[in-house]
Amino acid sequence: MSEENGTLLSVRELRTYFETEDGTVKAVDGVSFELKRGETLGIVGESGSGKSVTNLSLLRLVPQPPGRIVSGEVLFNGEDIFALSEGEMRKIRGKRIAMIFQDPMTSLNPFMRISKQLMEITQLHLGHTRAQAYERAVEMLETVGMPDARTRARSYPHEFSGGMRQRVMIAMALSCEPELLIADEPTTALDVTIQAQILELIKELKRKTGTSVILITHDLGVVAGMTDHIIVMYAGKVFEQATTRELFACPGNPYTKGLLRSVPDPSHEEGTELYQIPGLPPDVARLPPGCPFAPRCERAEEICRREYPPFVQLNHDHHSLCHFAREVYDKSCHERESRKPAQEFTLNAPQSDSPATEQNQ
Amino acid sequence: MLRFIIRRLLVILPMVLLVITIAYALIKLAPGNFYATERGLPEAVERNIRQKYGLDKSWYVQYGKTMWNIMRGDFGFSRKYQDQTVNEILWQAAPVSATLGLTAYLLALTLGLTFGTLAALRQNSALDYGSMAAAMLGISLPNFVLGPLLVLVFALTLFWLPPARWEWWVKIGSGGIPNPRFLLMPAVTLAALYTAYIARLTRSGMLEVLRKDYIRTARAKGLSERQVVIRHALRGGILPVVSFTGPALAFIVAGTVVVERVFAIPGLGNYFINAALNRDAPLLLGITAFVAILVLVFNLLVDIAYAFIDPRIRY
Numbered sequence: 173m174s175e176e177n178g179t180l181l182s183v184r185e186l187r188t189y190f191e192t193e194d195g196t197v198k199a200v201d202g203v204s205f206e207l208k209r210g211e212t213l214g215i216v217g218e219s220g221s222g223k224s225v226t227n228l229s230l231l232r233l234v235p236q237p238p239g240r241i242v243s244g245e246v247l248f249n250g251e252d253i254f255a256l257s258e259g260e261m262r263k264i265r266g267k268r269i270a271m272i273f274q275d276p277m278t279s280l281n282p283f284m285r286i287s288k289q290l291m292e293i294t295q296l297h298l299g300h301t302r303a304q305a306y307e308r309a310v311e312m313l314e315t316v317g318m319p320d321a322r323t324r325a326r327s328y329p330h331e332f333s334g335g336m337r338q339r340v341m342i343a344m345a346l347s348c349e350p351e352l353l354i355a356d357e358p359t360t361a362l363d364v365t366i367q368a369q370i371l372e373l374i375k376e377l378k379r380k381t382g383t384s385v386i387l388i389t390h391d392l393g394v395v396a397g398m399t400d401h402i403i404v405m406y407a408g409k410v411f412e413q414a415t416t417r418e419l420f421a422c423p424g425n426p427y428t429k430g431l432l433r434s435v436p437d438p439s440h441e442e443g444t445e446l447y448q449i450p451g452l453p454p455d456v457a458r459l460p461p462g463c464p465f466a467p468r469c470e471r472a473e474e475i476c477r478r479e480y481p482p483f484v485q486l487n488h489d490h491h492s493l494c495h496f497a498r499e500v501y502d503k504s505c506h507e508r509e510s511r512k513p514a515q516e517f518t519l520n521a522p523q524s525d526s527p528a529t530e531q532n533q
Numbered sequence: 534m535l536r537f538i539i540r541r542l543l544v545i546l547p548m549v550l551l552v553i554t555i556a557y558a559l560i561k562l563a564p565g566n567f568y569a570t571e572r573g574l575p576e577a578v579e580r581n582i583r584q585k586y587g588l589d590k591s592w593y594v595q596y597g598k599t600m601w602n603i604m605r606g607d608f609g610f611s612r613k614y615q616d617q618t619v620n621e622i623l624w625q626a627a628p629v630s631a632t633l634g635l636t637a638y639l640l641a642l643t644l645g646l647t648f649g650t651l652a653a654l655r656q657n658s659a660l661d662y663g664s665m666a667a668a669m670l671g672i673s674l675p676n677f678v679l680g681p682l683l684v685l686v687f688a689l690t691l692f693w694l695p696p697a698r699w700e701w702w703v704k705i706g707s708g709g710i711p712n713p714r715f716l717l718m719p720a721v722t723l724a725a726l727y728t729a730y731i732a733r734l735t736r737s738g739m740l741e742v743l744r745k746d747y748i749r750t751a752r753a754k755g756l757s758e759r760q761v762v763i764r765h766a767l768r769g770g771i772l773p774v775v776s777f778t779g780p781a782l783a784f785i786v787a788g789t790v791v792v793e794r795v796f797a798i799p800g801l802g803n804y805f806i807n808a809a810l811n812r813d814a815p816l817l818l819g820i821t822a823f824v825a826i827l828v829l830v831f832n833l834l835v836d837i838a839y840a841f842i843d844p845r846i847r848y
């Protein structure tokens with residue numbers, strides 16, 4: 173089961189619903205994907221598209237009620253996550269699958285020294301004594317680039333900046349050497365320069381430890397230089413799924429194209445207004461019968477409003493949920509041919525972090 | 534922190550003197566006096582009494598003399614209990630009230646925290662609705678109704694407990710260990726309201742904390758639900774209860790006045806009512822000063838406790 177490049181995680185037809193006063197919110201509605209050992213998967217989509225709920229479902233951390241995992245299968249190392257007892261599940265959380273969250277300001281316990289918050293996890297999962305756990309905590313803080321780690325371990329979260337807190341979160345998440353790290357919008361709440369540092373840190377630690385990573389973001393620009401595969405989510409559904417290179421080169425879905433257009437382009441001049449997909453994400457409690465994106469889609473036709481779109485296979489490893497997937501795909505591939513240099517630049521831009529952003533605060 | 538404590542302690546003295554002054558003014562403005570009888574006194578006798586107690590002097594001389602003595606810790610003799618000084622009465626009565634009040638508060642804290650936490654953890658369950666309904670009852674049932682009701686059931690019908698009075702089981706100084714048979718009903722009567730308040734505060738505090746991101750982090754670490762609640766949630770969840778402790782003490786002091794009357798307990802509250810009825814000015818001032826100091830010191834302790842629980846607070 174643990175062979176090189178085997179499948180680490182396989183999610184099939186996952187459905188997680190919330191019962192609310194407005195009706196059933198189908199936050200995740202038939203999501204499937206696979207993650208190979210050592211790979212990085214990006215999950216992209218506007219806010220409210222079900223990215224967080226998908227990943228909370230993997231750890232069975234969806235608040236219940238109002239949430240409910242209705243159906244689906246999650247295999248982690250071939251083991252059926254939904255068949256585990258609560259006790260067995262707890263042995264996976266934090267130890268084999270670790271998670272870091274969007275807002276480092278609120279994700280750490282404000283009443284507890286960070287040393288204690290770090291020690292807690294290795295004492296729990298690795299059976300460390302207090303002394304061992306403390307040493308491990310300091311070591312992890314050094315690993316994530318905390319200056320003066322031994323003294324600062326005794327601080328409380330409010331004594332750190334946002335970037336430092338996210339480093340603490342990463343230290344905590346990696347202290348049991350998990351097989352899978354889920355990072356849920358780890359940089360959304362941070363300044364741009366700090367964002368680059370945190371992403372670089374995740375990339376570097378991933379290279380060192382070989383951990384698989386799921387990186388969730390609403391910003392395609394963030395995942396460009398980080399991931400092997402990307403899935404694009406909208407209204408609880410997978411709209412497009414492809415390798416990162418392919419997705420950036422030949423997007424096969426109007427929604428993905430919209431997301432790509434809204435990535436800040438460094439070659440653009442200052443002050444030009446950023447593109448935004450018109451309209452708002454839909455209310456997933458009452459979706460229209462056709463394609464959920466149809467009301468906002470430039471390409472939409474009569475059929476889109478009437479019929480639910482098919483999940484079209486465009487390439488060996490590339491699928492898109494659209495009535496006109498093939499057409500959109502061909503068109504973007506063609507456009508790319510005629511505008512190659514500019515596209516190439518966009519794809520590489522986030523990778524070329526300048527060394528200047530690598531300093532600690 | 535130390536500077537904060539010293540500053541606060543320095544404020545206590547003028548505050549207490551201010552409270553005493555207000556009490557002094559109210560007593561002076563109230564009609565009636567301690568020596569009046571229904572039949573009235575001969576004029577010569579009244580003049581003698583007024584002279585003996587210095588009541589014939591101008592008001593500022595009287596006030597100045599009283600304040601000067603109080604600042605030296607001397608409240609003088611009671612007007613009613615002529616052979617006892619106010620300090621002797623405080624020495625006798627304070628342990629009774631303190632025992633009653635403290636027992637009631639600890640009872641309220643234990644029950645309130647337990648039921649509040651359980652209600653929050655099992656939101657919308659029978660336990661939740663049950664405890665919150667009981668809490669509503671506790672808040673709306675006044676102690677002068679609850680007390681007699683308990684007496685009626687447990688003392689006068691079932692004969693399980695004595696209906697009134699107070700007994701030290703083991704006597705140490707003027708206090709000691711109370712006889713629980715006498716303590717139980719008054720303590721429950723006094724505790725009911727605060728149990729209800731604390732349960733509701735704990736429930737809403739815990740519900741709020743359990744929604745916080747750091748609780749999700751704690752769960753994602755693989756901690757059990759019990760560890761999550763005890764290590765991570767409780768501390769933030771009880772902060773509202775801690776801030777309530779200051780006002781709660783003031784309420785308890787007010788509550789003891791009623792409860793000690795209902796159960797004929799020789800505590801400060803009972804003496805206070807008698808002193809007011811008898812226009813016993815020195816005793817009134819003594820009890821007022823004592824309670825004022827108590828409340829102020831307690832509030833300071835609460836603020837200190839707050840800083841210990843929440844590291845973000847620095848004075």
Ligand SMILES: Nc1ncnc2c1ncn2[C@@H]1O[C@H](COP(=O)(O)OP(=O)(O)O)[C@@H](O)[C@H]1O
Pocket residue numbers: 190192197198199217218219220221222223224225226235238239456
């Ligand atoms: N506890 C909850 N109760 C009700 N609805 C929820 C809850 N959590 C999430 N949702 C709904 O599920 C949908 C997906 O949310 P989420 O996964 O957080 O989106 P994303 O992470 O992509 O921004 C949203 O419509 C949101 O309103």
Ligand SMILES: [Mg+2]
Pocket residue numbers: 220223224225356357
């Ligand atoms: Mg989210």
